[in-house]
């Protein structure tokens with residue numbers, strides 16, 4: 369994954385602390401947020417182990433859950 373995309377997703381969520389909060393919530397509730405690691409678009413709710421879903425925006429199979437991206 370590209371670091372610039374990861375930085376953009378981190379910034380969109382509200383910084384590293386907000387990312388950790390989201391991942392902790394995802395683990396407790398077993399539902400996570402998916403982001404495209406190609407274009408940084410928000411995908412929607414996904415399973416915490418979601419990988420390689422097709423992005424709605426760029427059509428690349430680069431959508432991962434926050435848990436997969438950051439842990």
Ligand SMILES: [Zn+2]
Pocket residue numbers: 404405406407408409423424425426427428430
């Ligand atoms: Zn995309």
